[in-house]
Amino acid sequence: MVEKIPLLLLPGTLCDDRLWQFQIQGLEDEVNITVGELSKHDSIEALADEILSKMPDKFAVAGLSFGGMVALEIVRKAPERVLKLALLDTNPFPPKEEQISNWNSFLDMIQTQRFGEIVKDYLLPVLIHPDKQSNDELVETIFKMADTMGEEGYINQLRALKKRVDQTTVLPFITCPTLVIVGRQDIVCPIELSKYMADTIPNASLKIVEDSGHLTTMEQPEVVYELLKEWITKPKVEF
Known part of the structure; x- marks a missing residue:
């Protein structure tokens, strides 16, 4: 029996395994899937350390947005352990002052019981394609994930985002097969960021998902599933 590749899936902020639900259902016969929990620490470094302590010696990792940032930190800390890497709708650059200001405003809103208003x-208006804003099932799932994460988890994630370092420095040294995916209409992590990563990471491939905003795995689940399936199954890797 051929051993299945361990695959780590890392969600974005205020997201959990439901972000990857369609892809998990499609890939679970191909790989051994673990979904990382990214709300217990307030630094990307600490989150990466905890995940590395729990994962097998070698594994593949796919991360979306905040999860992509943690994936890059995992590669920086333990490149020899990462068999394959997929970065979805990810920003490798350090935060801008405007972003930090917005996150500080969100932290203030949480303190005044306005967490639901933030989401x-x-x-929500910037997370998904305008055409998807009327998809009640999609919107409800986004709200449910945020409710499950809760205020404390989101505070940790905001603090981690605020102090994240420049991860562009690791990109030229990534040697594992790398797939970069981005929604054509992603406002949160514009397409130029993914193009930069694909150009900077040796032998990386870029796939643009049409009619999708930031949450590509949920907005175009079939398309992303097919991309991830090809990435994780071809070519075969030894581990």
């Missing part, structure tokens, strides 16, 4: 009025 509804500030995040």
Whole structure:
């Protein structure tokens, strides 16, 4: 029997395994899937350390947005352990002052019991394609993931985002097969960021998902599933 590749899936902020639900259902016969929990620490470095302590010696990793940042930190800390890498809708650059200001505002809103307002009025409008805003099932799942994460988890993630370092320095040294995926209409992590990563990482491939915003795995689940399936199964790797 051929041993299955361990695959680590890392969600974005305020997301959990439901972000990857369609891909998990399609890939679970091909690989051994673990979904990382990214809300217990307030630094990307600490999150990467905890994940590395729990994963097998070698594994593949796919991360979306915040999860992609943690994936890059995992590669930086333990490149020899990462068999394959997929970065979805990810920003490798350090935060801008405007972003930090926005996150500080969100932290203030949480302190005044306005957590739900952040998701509804500030995040949802930019997370998904305008055509998907009326998809009640998709929107409800986004709200449910945020509710499950809760205020404490989001505070940790915001603090981690604020102090994240420049991860572009690791890109030229990534040697494992790398897939970069981005939604054509991603506002949160614009397409130029993914193009930069694909150009900088040796032998990386870029796939642009049409009619999708930031949450590509949920907005175009079939397309992303097919991309990830090809990435994780071809070519075969020894581990």
